[in-house]
Amino acid sequence: MDTRLERYRSSSDADLASELLGRIIEEFDPESEHMKGTALRYVEMLKELTTPGEVDLTVFNNKPKVDEMIVVSPISFHSLCAHHIIPFFGTAHVAYVPGSKLIGLSKIPRLVRETAKGLHVQEVLTWSIAHLLDEALEDPIGVAVVMKAEHMCMSMRGVRADEARTITSTMQGCFLDPKKHARQEFLMLVNGA
Numbered sequence: 001m002d003t004r005l006e007r008y009r010s011s012s013d014a015d016l017a018s019e020l021l022g023r024i025i026e027e028f029d030p031e032s033e034h035m036k037g038t039a040l041r042y043v044e045m046l047k048e049l050t051t052p053g054e055v056d057l058t059v060f061n062n063k064p065k066v067d068e069m070i071v072v073s074p075i076s077f078h079s080l081c082a083h084h085i086i087p088f089f090g091t092a093h094v095a096y097v098p099g100s101k102l103i104g105l106s107k108i109p110r111l112v113r114e115t116a117k118g119l120h121v122q123e124v125l126t127w128s129i130a131h132l133l134d135e136a137l138e139d140p141i142g143v144a145v146v147m148k149a150e151h152m153c154m155s156m157r158g159v160r161a162d163e164a165r166t167i168t169s170t171m172q173g174c175f176l177d178p179k180k181h182a183r184q185e186f187l188m189l190v191n192g193a
């Protein structure tokens with residue numbers, strides 16, 4: 001076992017991360033004009049990428065009553081993998097069938113992009129977006145979210161599966177029922193996107 005790796009394993013997470021960042025910069029050319037300030041820029045960038053903005057999920061009364069599926073797709077998003085702090089990115093596809101409320105359409109991409117900021121596991125992120133939308137809509141007939149993403153931790157390192165895309169979904173209400181047309185229609189739209 002590499003003794004340096006062994007020492008890293010016994011450090012606290014915070015010490016480990018800052019020591020390793022310093023070492024990586026030292027091993028390259030810390031005096032070059034490009035790398036002076038890199039550590040600070042990196043820290044500021046991470047802070048920006050992990051600070052979600054406010055999302056105002058304005059809803060309206062569903063009158064006259066819309067009872068068809070509403071789909072916003074594809075929505076590009078970027079996030080950071082909670083296991084490796086390296087990007088995963090791709091598209092989200094969001095649908096709902098309203099109950100008593102409709103949501104402003106532009107709120108859906110904003111919800112996806114702001115929720116994706118931070119350190120996430122794609123499966124949980126997908127569920128979180130569906131859950132937040134469900135909560136804002138109060139009593140929707142159904143909510144569905146599908147996310148397709150490339151994970152740089154799988155493309156750049158490890159298995160080097162750069163063709164692989166991870167697809168996760170959360171279906172609620174009428175989208176859970178395979179016999180209901182909403183689910184089939186939504187999945188057809190997602191597969192064509």
Ligand SMILES: [Zn+2]
Pocket residue numbers: 081082083084085151153154
């Ligand atoms: Zn990862």
